[in-house]
Structure formats: C-alpha cells, structure tokens
Amino acid sequence: MAAEVVVSLALRRVDKVFYYNVPPHLEGKVKVGSRVMVPFGRRQVEGYVVGFGPAPAGTGLKDIADILDEGPLLTPHQLNLARWMAAYYLCPLAAAIRTIAWPLLHGSPPGRTYVLLPQGDREAPDPRRAPKSAAAWRAALEHPGLSRTELARKAGVSPSVVDALVARGLLRRVEQAPRWWEEEEGPLVGSAGPPVLNEEQERAVREIVTALERKERAVFLLHGVTGSGKTEVYLQAIAAALQRGRQAMMLVPEIALTPQMVEIFKNRFGAQVALLHSRLTQRERYGEYQRLRSGKANVVLGARSAVFAPLENPGLIVIDEEHEPSYKQEESPRYHARTVALRLAGYSGAVVVLGSATPSLESYAQAGGRGPYRLLRLTRRVGGRPLPEVHVVDLRQEMREGNPGVLSRRLQEAIAERLARREQVILFLNRKGHSTLVVCRECGLVLKCPQCDITLTYHLSQRLRCHYCSFNVRAPSLCPGCGSRYLAFLGTGTQKIELELQRLFPQAGILRLDSDSAGRGRAYREIIDGFRRGRADILVGTQMVAKGLDIPGVTLVGVVNADVSLYLPDFRASERTFQLLTQVAGRSGRGEREGEVIIQTYTPHHYAITCARDHDYLSFYRQEMAVRRTLGYPPFSYLCRLLVTGVGEDSVAEGAGILAREIRAQEAGVDVLGPAPAPLGRLKGRYRWHLVLKAGEQAALREVVGAALKSCEKMALFRKVRVSVDMAPQSMM
Ligand code: ADP
Ligand code: ZN
Ligand code: ZN
Numbered sequence: 078m079a080a081e082v083v084v085s086l087a088l089r090r091v092d093k094v095f096y097y098n099v100p101p102h103l104e105g106k107v108k109v110g111s112r113v114m115v116p117f118g119r120r121q122v123e124g125y126v127v128g129f130g131p132a133p134a135g136t137g138l139k140d141i142a143d144i145l146d147e148g149p150l151l152t153p154h155q156l157n158l159a160r161w162m163a164a165y166y167l168c169p170l171a172a173a174i175r176t177i178a179w180p181l182l183h184g185s186p187p188g189r190t191y192v193l194l195p196q197g198d199r200e201a202p203d204p205r206r207a208p209k210s211a212a213a214w215r216a217a218l219e220h221p222g223l224s225r226t227e228l229a230r231k232a233g234v235s236p237s238v239v240d241a242l243v244a245r246g247l248l249r250r251v252e253q254a255p256r257w258w259e260e261e262e263g264p265l266v267g268s269a270g271p272p273v274l275n276e277e278q279e280r281a282v283r284e285i286v287t288a289l290e291r292k293e294r295a296v297f298l299l300h301g302v303t304g305s306g307k308t309e310v311y312l313q314a315i316a317a318a319l320q321r322g323r324q325a326m327m328l329v330p331e332i333a334l335t336p337q338m339v340e341i342f343k344n345r346f347g348a349q350v351a352l353l354h355s356r357l358t359q360r361e362r363y364g365e366y367q368r369l370r371s372g373k374a375n376v377v378l379g380a381r382s383a384v385f386a387p388l389e390n391p392g393l394i395v396i397d398e399e400h401e402p403s404y405k406q407e408e409s410p411r412y413h414a415r416t417v418a419l420r421l422a423g424y425s426g427a428v429v430v431l432g433s434a435t436p437s438l439e440s441y442a443q444a445g446g447r448g449p450y451r452l453l454r455l456t457r458r459v460g461g462r463p464l465p466e467v468h469v470v471d472l473r474q475e476m477r478e479g480n481p482g483v484l485s486r487r488l489q490e491a492i493a494e495r496l497a498r499r500e501q502v503i504l505f506l507n508r509k510g511h512s513t514l515v516v517c518r519e520c521g522l523v524l525k526c527p528q529c530d531i532t533l534t535y536h537l538s539q540r541l542r543c544h545y546c547s548f549n550v551r552a553p554s555l556c557p558g559c560g561s562r563y564l565a566f567l568g569t570g571t572q573k574i575e576l577e578l579q580r581l582f583p584q585a586g587i588l589r590l591d592s593d594s595a596g597r598g599r600a601y602r603e604i605i606d607g608f609r610r611g612r613a614d615i616l617v618g619t620q621m622v623a624k625g626l627d628i629p630g631v632t633l634v635g636v637v638n639a640d641v642s643l644y645l646p647d648f649r650a651s652e653r654t655f656q657l658l659t660q661v662a663g664r665s666g667r668g669e670r671e672g673e674v675i676i677q678t679y680t681p682h683h684y685a686i687t688c689a690r691d692h693d694y695l696s697f698y699r700q701e702m703a704v705r706r707t708l709g710y711p712p713f714s715y716l717c718r719l720l721v722t723g724v725g726e727d728s729v730a731e732g733a734g735i736l737a738r739e740i741r742a743q744e745a746g747v748d749v750l751g752p753a754p755a756p757l758g759r760l761k762g763r764y765r766w767h768l769v770l771k772a773g774e775q776a777a778l779r780e781v782v783g784a785a786l787k788s789c790e791k792m793a794l795f796r797k798v799r800v801s802v803d804m805a806p807q808s809m810m
Pocket of ligand 3: 526528529531543545
C-alpha cells in the first residue's frame with residue numbers, strides 16, 4: 078500500500094493525490110493525517126497523508142522523505158471535514174487542511190520559560206539612587222514568580238533593569254512551564270452557580286438535553302428576543318453535555334467575544350474552557366489546541382475559526398448570533414462557520430443550537446413547520462422587563478421643519494432627558510471618521526482613493542483615509558483638481574457626531590467606540606468598562622456598540638441614520654438592516670428602568686424599519702421571503718459568486734466574460750447574472766468583475782464551476798487574473 082499525499086502548494090493544478098512509498102524507517106509512524114516532507118519535482122515540499130491505497134500501476138514511487146510531527150496533524154473528523162470543505166467550497170484539499178490545522182502549523186510547542194524569585198537575604202536597591210531597580214525589586218517581592226517581561230511591565234521599567242538585578246544576584250531565575258499554561262489549572266468547576274430558569278428557558282434546555290440523551294441529530298433554532306436569556310440556555314445545555322461525557326463548542330461573533338462573555342464561561346466551567354480568538358498569540362493558540370487534544374479542556378469558546386478545534390467527541394455545538402455575517406470567511410477557503418458546524422455535527426452526532434433574536438432567513442426557513450430544524454422560542458425578556466419602545470423619526474420632515482442637523486429635535490430632547498435623570502445613552506452610526514465624502518464645490522471633484530473605487534473619509538487627525546486599504550494622506554486645503562478653496566466635507570461619521578454632541582451637551586461625558594478609538598484589545602475593554610461604571614453618559618459608536626453589550630444603565634439608544642445599510646447593492650441589505658436595528662435597539666432598557674429607542678431615517682415606511690420598530694420578526698420574515706421568492710434569491714435558490722480580479726481592467730473583464738460563456742455553454746440549469754463590474758469596482762489597485770450564478774441545487778453549481786475553472790486554467794489569460802469562488806456568498810460587494 079502506498080501513502081496518498083496532497084502537497085501543500087497553492088495551485089489548483091496540483092490539487093490531487095500523489096502516491097509515495099513509506100520507507101522502512103518511517104513504517105508505523107506515517108498515519109492518515111500525518112504531515113510529511115516529500116520529493117516533488119526537483120525540490121522537497123510539505124504534504125499531508127490523506128489515506129493509503131494501491132498506487133496506479135506502472136509508476137515508480139518515490140519515498141516519503143520525512144515525517145514532521147509526532148502524531149497526526151488532523152483527527153479523523155477533521156480530515157473528513159477537510160475533504161468536504163474542498164468539495165463544497167471548491168478549494169484545493171491542501172488549502173482546506175491548512176485552514177483546519179492552522180494553529181498547529183504555525184504554533185510552536187510551548188517551551189520553558191524563566192520566572193524570577195527575589196533573594197530576600199540581599200540588600201534592597203536604594204530607592205533614591207536607583208529608583209527603577211528599587212521599583213522592580215519591590216514588585217518582585219510583592220509578586221514572586223513573574224517572568225522577566227511581566228515583572229518589567231508590573232514595575233513600569235524596561236526588561237534590562239530586571240536583567241541587571243539578576244546579574245547582581247538580587248533575583249534568581251527559575252525554570253518553569255509557561256504561566257498561562259499554569260493559570261488554566263484552576264478548579265474544574267467554576268464558582269458561579271446557575272440562576273433558576275424561567276419557564277421558556279427551562280423548556281428550551283429540556284428539549285436540547287433530551288436530544289442529547291437520545292443522541293438525536295437535532296438542530297435547534299433558538300429564537301429569543303434580545304435580553305431573553307439565551308446565554309443561560311446555552312450554558313445549561315453545555316453543562317448537560319459535559320455531565321454526559323461529551324464535549325461542547327460555542328461560537329460567537331468576534332465582536333461578541335467580550336471579556337464579559339469569557340468571564341461568564343470561566344465562572345461556570347473553570348479550567349475546562351479553551352478560548353480561541355484572533356487576539357491569541359500563535360503559541361497560546363497552540364497551547365489551547367493541546368489542552369483540547371489531551372482532554373484537559375472540553376469546552377471551546379471561540380470565534381469563526383474555532384469551529385475547527387480538535388474535539389474527539391463533540392456532543393453540542395452552539396452558534397450564538399447565527400445570523401452574523403462575520404461567520405463567513407471572506408478569503409479562500411470562503412467557508413461559513415455555521416455550515417461547517419452543521420457538517421461537523423453530522424460526522425460526530427452532535428446536537429446543534431443556533432441562537433439569535435433575528436435569525437437569518439436561511440435558518441428560519443428551515444425551522445418552519447416541516448423543516449428539519451426545531452424551533453425553540455423565548456418570547457419575553459428576563460425578569461418581565463418590557464422590550465424598549467421604538468420611535469421612528471422622519472428626517473425629511475425634520476428638514477422641512479427647519480432642522481438640517483444630524484440629530485433630530487426628538488433625539489436631542491430624549492438625550493437631554495437622560496442626562497437630567499443620570500441615565501445612559503448609546504448612539505449608533507455605522508460609519509467612522511468625520512466626513513465620509515469630500516467634494517469640490519466648484520468643479521465637483523470627489524476625492525477618491527487612488528487604489529480603490531472608494532471615496533476617502535476625512536478624519537479629525539486632518540487626514541483623508543481609505544477604509545478599504547491603508548491609503549491615507551494629509552487633507553488638502555485646496556481642491557487637487559482646480560485649486561479652489563471651497564472643499565465641502567459631507568456625510569457624517571462617528572467623529573462628527575461626537576463633536577456635535579459636545580457642542581449640544583457640553584456638560585455630558587462622551588465616549589466614542591469604533592475601530593479608530595478602540596482597535597480590539599485593551600482600549601476596547603477600557604471604553605466599555607468605563608461606560609459600564611458610569612464614567613460617561615453617552616457612548617457613540619459603530620457596530621461595535623450594536624452587539625452583545627449588556628449595560629443596565631442604558632435607557633436610550635439612538636440610530637443616527639438607518640439608511641446607511643439599507644440601500645447597499647446587496648440582496649441582503651434589508652435583512653442586515655432589520656437585524657442591525659433590532660440588535661442595537663436591544664441594548665436599551667436591560668436594567669431596572671424602561672428603555673426607549675429612536676431611529677432616524679429618510680425612509681420611515683420601509684418594512685425593515687417598521688418591523689424593527691414593532692419588534693415583529695415574523696412580519697419582517699414574511700415580507701422579505703416574498704421579495705426573495707419573486708427575485709429567486711436564497712433561501713429559494715443557491716448562489717455562487719465568481720469574482721475575477723487583476724491589475725489590468727481589460728483582462729479582468731475578458732476573464733469574466735470567458736467564465737460566463739464557459740458556464741452558459743454547459744447548459745446545466747444554472748442562471749448566470751453578469752458578468753459586470755462588482756459594486757466595489759476596484760480595491761487595492763485591482764479591478765473587480767463578478768458573475769453571480771443561481772441554481773435550484775448546490776451540486777449543480779459545484780459541477781459547472783468546477784468544469785469551467787478546469788478549462789480556464791489552461792488559458793494564458795488566467796495567469797494574469799485571479800478567480801475566486803464564493804459558494805453561498807454572504808457579501809455581493
Ligand atoms: P440575550 O442573549 O437573550 O440577549 P442574555 O443571555 O444576555 O440575553 O440575558 C440577559 C440578562 O439576564 C443577563 O444579565 C443574564 O445574566 C440574565 N438572566 C438570564 N437568565 C436568567 C434567569 N433565569 N434568572 C435571572 N437572570 C437571568
Ligand atoms: Zn475643484
Ligand atoms: Zn483604498
């Protein structure tokens with residue numbers, strides 16, 4: 078039997094199995110899932126063993142050169158998942174394997190580290206003559222066992238000060254396993270007990286646990302209004318899975334993976350929790366993988382890619398906010414974590430719980446009546462709190478009545494009221510920066526990014542920035558086209574709102590939360606914590622404020638402009654807007670006092686807005702389903718989007734044209750829309766054309782696209798342009 082190996086080269090041409098001989102010294106070590114080095118052409122490349130089988134006759138086999146890890150890289154479930162991913166998303170098998178095994182490929186096994194112990198018998202440094210040394214020494218006495226960098230940070234000195242103390246014999250170095258590793262060795266059960274469930278929660282948990290017990294392959298859709306206590310349902314279902322010796326996985330959108338959520342999990346499940354998110358170092362991620370593989374951890378909490386965590390025996394997979402677009406990876410392989418999770422559950426017999434206040438149309442359509450999903454509903458907020466009252470303000474009328482400003486009179490009054498009552502306000506606007514459009518009033522020139530087909534945004538740092546690439550320049554004072562002094566700064570971003578609030582409410586404390594002010598790490602936490610503790614009255618922000626925040630002091634949420642997302646050229650624009658409005662509205666009135674929401678819009682009668690106002694998911698669902706049915710969009714069809722990009726506009730257009738012809742010629746019952754320039758026609762210097770394929774079944778799409786790619790592969794033109802396949806696309810931009 079020869080080893081079947083796929084090689085790790087990013088080329089479709091080599092996306093097939095190659096056969097190799099297992100030399101005697103590697104016999105018994107090379108297993109399915111092993112990572113190996115193999116001779117390939119004139120060089121050696123990395124490859125993955127995907128099976129063993131008889132080699133085709135008549136070929137002389139080369140030997141596997143070496144094996145790279147001790148055990149197999151992938152578990153059997155993971156290898157199955159990789160095969161499925163490659164077929165489903167039309168990506169090379171090696172790419173799927175790399176995506177799944179990513180932390181193991183890039184991490185390094187945690188080595189030894191040194192901690193420092195103070196030598197108490199030595200004389201302390203003099204704080205007057207050597208204040209830095211003294212500070213480090215004091216910190217070492219108070220916190221023995223920190224590493225070099227930790228100690229330096231704690232004392233506020235540079236690591237070289239610590240080194241000097243070691244050299245003088247005041248600190249002793251002791252070898253130890255890394256601390257983060259140790260810290261996880263806490264109690265296996267957390268300290269926090271669960272609250273008593275209300276009737277609806279109780280019923281939901283009971284149904285999930287029954288399915289777990291009967292080992293049913295059930296998928297539940299937990300449709301619970303904001304603040305209805307979905308998290309508690311997940312926690313108790315996870316606890317039940319653990320009690321039955323199964324493992325559990327919970328996925329949350331990256332943005333919802335807040336310290337708050339992590340704390341809840343640690344309190345409930347202690348050291349059994351493995352945390353996987355994008356802020357981990359590769360080494361930490363590697364460590365978490367090892368804890369899972371060794372069985373020390375058996376609950377995974379993580380964002381999108383955590384769906385690939387190595388669980389031997391998953392019993393429960395929870396996907397919170399299942400409608401969130403961030404579950405889709407927007408680079409190859411363009412997988413959707415929800416789709417992957419459902420497949421994984423199929424392999425492992427796990428129960429799946431999809432939760433949301435605003436389920437995706439795709440999921441809800443599966444849960445209606447005879448659909449395969451089972452619907453669980455939480456219709457009320459915890460503790461009998463009412464849902465907030467939502468008012469819609471018509472900005473056209475506001476304008477007619479003489480207020481052209483960005484904040485309507487009603488919103489201003491409502492804010493003033495909250496300030497007087499010492500309650501808190503969240504204002505949401507999904508655009509950062511100050512002005513989103515800079516245009517010359519004399520010649521009409523619009524300032525755009527030289528690399529992207531995107532208007533530049535003016536920031537208070539006096540710079541113009543492209544929000545799609547890293548391009549930024551000092552804002553000019555004269556029009557670069559005609560030299561005029563009359564540049565207009567139009568369009569409103571979060572910075573402009575912040576200034577406007579400062580002007581209107583000079584006495585109010587205002588915080589801004591967007592990717593400029595917060596990034597993802599500490600600053601984010603500080604802003605949120607500060608606001609929660611009441612250190613500010615108003616929080617202005619982008620979608621970072623829309624999701625997951627549970628701040629009891631907030632009684633008013635204002636949506637500055639609901640139309641921003643409503644008129645994007647994407648068939649999901651209404652759905653996204655409804656979801657976003659419902660989610661932001663859900664931040665209001667979560668504490669003792671009742672909440673209010675004010676939505677500003679130029680189109681007050683759009684059903685995405687009126688249904689959000691009425692908290693009426695079902696009505697939105699029905700109206701949007703009717704639209705989708707008429708247009709033949711998902712969930713009434715399956716889509717695949719082919720995006721052709723390149724630096725030459727003509728070859729991109731030509732490539733898209735050829736692809737379209739190839740697919741139409743197959744006459745396989747697939748509708749081809751386009752080719753056409755993508756709504757974002759140029760990004761980072763590359764032109765973009767796309768075609769959208771529509772079919773009644775997904776298999777048909779895979780076949781025609783696979784065949785078309787194969788015949789295009791050989792054409793010279795396709796060396797100049799890149800084709801990316803987006804199966805079941807989430808973005809049409
Ligand atoms: P959702 O995710 O549905 O918006 P959460 O899970 O954030 O809602 O729950 C809202 C709040 O209610 C949280 O502070 C949570 O701790 C609390 N909570 C949930 N279930 C209960 C319960 N049965 N009894 C008391 N408080 C609860
Ligand atoms: Zn001009
Ligand atoms: Zn750009």
